Amino acid sequence: MEQASNYGWSLPVAASTFAKDIDFGINIIHVAMFAIFILWGIYFTYMLVKYRHKEGVPARYKHGGVLWSFVPDIVVLVFELTLIFLYAIPSWSRIKMSVPPAGKSLVLEVVAEQFAWSIHYPGPDGKFGRKDPKLVNASNVLGLDPHDPAAKDDIVTVNELHIPVGKPTVFNLTSKDVIHSFFVPEFRIKQDAMPGMRVPVWFEPTMAGKFEIGCAQLCGFGHALMRGDVFVHSPEEFEAWLSEQKPALPQTS
Amino acid sequence: MAHKKHDAHGSQDFISKYVFSVDHKVIGLQYLITSLLFLLFGFILLMILRWQLAYPGQPIPLIGRLLSDNLAPGGVLSPTFYNALGAMHGTIMIFLGVVPLGVGAFGNYILPLQIGAPDMAFPRLNMMSYWVYLPGGMLMLLSFFLPGGAAQSGWTSYPPLSVINPGQTVWLLAMLLIITSSLLGSINFLVTALNMRAPGMSLWRMPVFVWAQLVTAVLLLLAFPPLQAAAILQFMDRVAGTSFYLPANLVVFGETVRAAGGGLPLLWQHLFWFLAHPEVYVLILPAMGIVAEIIAANTRKPIFGYKEIVGAMIFLGGMSFVVWAHHMFVSGMSPKLSNFFLITTMIISVPSVALLTCLIFSLRGGSIRFTTPMLFALAFLPLFGIGGLTGLPLGLSTTDIYLHDTYYVIGHFHYVVVTGSIIALMGGVYHWFPKWFGRRMDDFWGKVHFWGSVICMNGVFFPMFIQGLSGVQRRLYDPTAQLHNLPTQPLNIVSSVFAWLLFVAQIPFIWNFFYSMFKGKKTEENPWKATTLEWACPSPPPHGNFEKTPHVYRGPYEYSVPGHKNDWTPQHVEA
Numbered sequence: 001m002e003q004a005s006n007y008g009w010s011l012p013v014a015a016s017t018f019a020k021d022i023d024f025g026i027n028i029i030h031v032a033m034f035a036i037f038i039l040w041g042i043y044f045t046y047m048l049v050k051y052r053h054k055e056g057v058p059a060r061y062k063h064g065g066v067l068w069s070f071v072p073d074i075v076v077l078v079f080e081l082t083l084i085f086l087y088a089i090p091s092w093s094r095i096k097m098s099v100p101p102a103g104k105s106l107v108l109e110v111v112a113e114q115f116a117w118s119i120h121y122p123g124p125d126g127k128f129g130r131k132d133p134k135l136v137n138a139s140n141v142l143g144l145d146p147h148d149p150a151a152k153d154d155i156v157t158v159n160e161l162h163i164p165v166g167k168p169t170v171f172n173l174t175s176k177d178v179i180h181s182f183f184v185p186e187f188r189i190k191q192d193a194m195p196g197m198r199v200p201v202w203f204e205p206t207m208a209g210k211f212e213i214g215c216a217q218l219c220g221f222g223h224a225l226m227r228g229d230v231f232v233h234s235p236e237e238f239e240a241w242l243s244e245q246k247p248a249l250p251q252t253s
Numbered sequence: 254m255a256h257k258k259h260d261a262h263g264s265q266d267f268i269s270k271y272v273f274s275v276d277h278k279v280i281g282l283q284y285l286i287t288s289l290l291f292l293l294f295g296f297i298l299l300m301i302l303r304w305q306l307a308y309p310g311q312p313i314p315l316i317g318r319l320l321s322d323n324l325a326p327g328g329v330l331s332p333t334f335y336n337a338l339g340a341m342h343g344t345i346m347i348f349l350g351v352v353p354l355g356v357g358a359f360g361n362y363i364l365p366l367q368i369g370a371p372d373m374a375f376p377r378l379n380m381m382s383y384w385v386y387l388p389g390g391m392l393m394l395l396s397f398f399l400p401g402g403a404a405q406s407g408w409t410s411y412p413p414l415s416v417i418n419p420g421q422t423v424w425l426l427a428m429l430l431i432i433t434s435s436l437l438g439s440i441n442f443l444v445t446a447l448n449m450r451a452p453g454m455s456l457w458r459m460p461v462f463v464w465a466q467l468v469t470a471v472l473l474l475l476a477f478p479p480l481q482a483a484a485i486l487q488f489m490d491r492v493a494g495t496s497f498y499l500p501a502n503l504v505v506f507g508e509t510v511r512a513a514g515g516g517l518p519l520l521w522q523h524l525f526w527f528l529a530h531p532e533v534y535v536l537i538l539p540a541m542g543i544v545a546e547i548i549a550a551n552t553r554k555p556i557f558g559y560k561e562i563v564g565a566m567i568f569l570g571g572m573s574f575v576v577w578a579h580h581m582f583v584s585g586m587s588p589k590l591s592n593f594f595l596i597t598t599m600i601i602s603v604p605s606v607a608l609l610t611c612l613i614f615s616l617r618g619g620s621i622r623f624t625t626p627m628l629f630a631l632a633f634l635p636l637f638g639i640g641g642l643t644g645l646p647l648g649l650s651t652t653d654i655y656l657h658d659t660y661y662v663i664g665h666f667h668y669v670v671v672t673g674s675i676i677a678l679m680g681g682v683y684h685w686f687p688k689w690f691g692r693r694m695d696d697f698w699g700k701v702h703f704w705g706s707v708i709c710m711n712g713v714f715f716p717m718f719i720q721g722l723s724g725v726q727r728r729l730y731d732p733t734a735q736l737h738n739l740p741t742q743p744l745n746i747v748s749s750v751f752a753w754l755l756f757v758a759q760i761p762f763i764w765n766f767f768y769s770m771f772k773g774k775k776t777e778e779n780p781w782k783a784t785t786l787e788w789a790c791p792s793p794p795p796h797g798n799f800e801k802t803p804h805v806y807r808g809p810y811e812y813s814v815p816g817h818k819n820d821w822t823p824q825h826v827e828a
Contacts, residue, residue: 007739008740009740022652026655029646037638037642040635041635048621051620058620059620061812062618063555063614069607073606133504136507137507177504178411178417179518181658190655190657197519214735215726218414218727221331221336221730223336223730224729224732
């Protein structure tokens with residue numbers, strides 16, 4: 001699929017399992033908002049026309065129907081409580097509070113910096129190597145420790161996230177410098193990358209293709225240019241891609 | 254101590270009358286003019302910024318050549334200057350524009366008059382609050398001329414960016430002054446409203462506007478000190494090598510940042526939003542108070558549900574302190590906490606609905622006069638409604654994941670603050686102008702200003718909802734740098750053109766304001782035939798306000814009382 005056709009004048013294509021959860025909420029609230037606004041607007045216009053100043057017609061001193069004024073409050077309260085307990089809390093719990101177990105998911109680390117996304121794959125041994133900020137340099141962007149055996153086969157990509165379709169991707173998100181925010185519109189995923197913290201994030205892509213990673217938190221003069229791509233492959237393609245990758249650290253015998 | 258009436262009539266020279274005045278009315282007008290100028294300045298910053306959004310990378314016509322090369326090389330805005338314009342636009346509009354206008358100007362001038370007081374409880378403190386605000390504002394503007402330029406980290410100033418970016422030290426110093434000014438003002442408002450009411454002016458006879466200012470003052474008093482403390486900590490992080498907000502092991506552009514200890518950027522967000530959410534109600538409550546006053550006077554009937562309105566305001570004020578973290582659903586804060594803030598945020602919309610309901614029900618059975626101030630007050634109702642409704646998907650944690658930090662947020666809060674707050678404050682200017690200057694503003698130009706503003710404001714802000722839904726992030730120097738932002742890029746042009754037209758629509762207002770101040774049609778004491786006490790003294794009121802302390806006999810909105818000769822029965826007239 002051509003990537004540009006993912007986007008338009010409304011919600012982009014939904015390409016993750018929880019995108020439909022979020023879209024459902026956005027759609028239902030907008031339909032309700034629109035209905036409330038139209039009904040309210042009709043009543044408002046009617047009031048303005050009916051009770052416009054006319055010579056010889058005085059205003060009424062007494063207000064009728066005080067109890068009626070609580071009807072909109074109650075309607076809104078019931079609508080909101082329904083949204084909270086039947087939609088928001090359950091969907092929040094699915095999206096943010098139940099991270100899929102390691103065995104069933106692809107586990108990564110994502111590190112943000114001004115103005116790039118580094119993706120850290122554990123390599124064939126499945127273990128993430130130790131990272132030390134003191135070791136960060138142009139050829140070792142994450143500061144992988146060459147003395148840690150687990151680090152030797154680790155793979156690092158910059159601004160390219162490769163993942164398989166149909167399998168949850170779980171990653172710890174952090175930042176080297178300032179706050180960034182990992183945002184892929186098609187996946188409806190957004191999470192701040194907070195320096196000093198590792199925030200667990202997950203999503204499951206449902207569609208193969210190329211998608212865009214943007215930064216949603218002001219991170220400095222290059223904020224607009226901070227972007228990357230997500231390549232969602234079929235499982236076989238993903239394995240092939242992974243096997244072609246060279247370890248990030250120079251190999252010493 | 255409390256102002257004594259006879260002190261007020263002492264001789265005054267130019268300086269003590271117009272510059273270092275202790276008269277709440279002069280201070281109110283000082284705030285009025287200053288905050289309107291700041292609003293204009295903040296708006297000009299936005300117009301420059303909107304050029305870059307509409308036509309990224311193209312030189313700005315006319316203004317581009319006036320800007321120095323480090324701000325706009327070849328007339329094209331630099332990304333750092335774009336960020337500075339964004340941060341300063343937000344800061345100036347909120348802290349130097351709308352709050353000082355709603356509280357400093359309207360509160361100062363109208364509140365003592367409406368409760369029948371000769372002045373504020375602490376006139377010198379009142380003077381000081383203005384004279385702390387003005388230097389704070391000037392310092393903020395001055396920061397544009399410093400090496401490194403003005404603050405560039407957004408009006409929210411999230412660390413670590415704000416600690417490492419230039420321009421922030423002066424921003425923090427200016428904010429300390431501005432916050433101090435607000436605190437001095439809020440104490441004065443509370444003491445005045447509670448202690449200096451005229452005989453007979455019980456709490457339940459206070460106009461809605463006074464209640465709105467009272468609740469606002471409590472919010473300012475309780476919410477600003479945490480931000481003040483937070484700003485001092487950020488200042489220390491910048492100049493004294495502390496690390497309240499800097500975590501260990503920061504690496505900025507390849508260099509390790511030496512931090513004294515392991516701080517937490519989230520701490521700033523908590524402290525900031527603990528102020529900044531109540532701040533929304535500081536922006537909106539005075540506006541609602543003004544709308545209530547204007548609607549009562551122009552429907553010629555008592556306001557609907559006076560006690561419900563006041564109760565809703567108090568509830569709104571109280572609840573505003575427990576909703577702050579709905580700005581932080583995706584910040585990395587524990588997701589378990591989100592449910593609490595989700596529920597409180599949703600509940601806070603109920604008193605807002607109650608307020609709007611009472612205001613629209615006030616129209617029922619009225620004899621509505623479409624005066625210029627009334628047009629502004631009426632426009633407030635549906636437009637604030639849009640602002641409120643679009644808060645729902647942002648307050649709901651799940652939908653906020655997607656909409657957070659997109660243009661949807663910008664659309665939402667501009668509907669609340671611009672088509673809500675500012676529209677109402679503009680209505681207030683037309684409503685009370687005769688009281689301030691003893692002259693009226695021209696009605697025709699007022700209506701031109703009204704229609705121009707309302708149409709253009711919607712043209713600026715409505716497209717932002719569509720952009721937000723399509724995923725356009727906020728604060729992007731170049732929106733065309735990312736593929737998903739391209740389809741809605743034409744909407745950036747629409748918004749920008751309407752923003753420039755909105756400026757054109759303000760010209761009749763500016764002209765009308767200053768022309769009418771000197772040459773406007775002279776008016777009587779009570780041109781709107783309104784009931785509240787500010788209309789019971791001369792226009793403009795003399796120093797000391799009332800010839801004789803008025804006695805209050807009834808509630809604030811006794812219009813069209815059956816059996817009475819006039820359709821208004823002022824609060825101070827016996828029987």
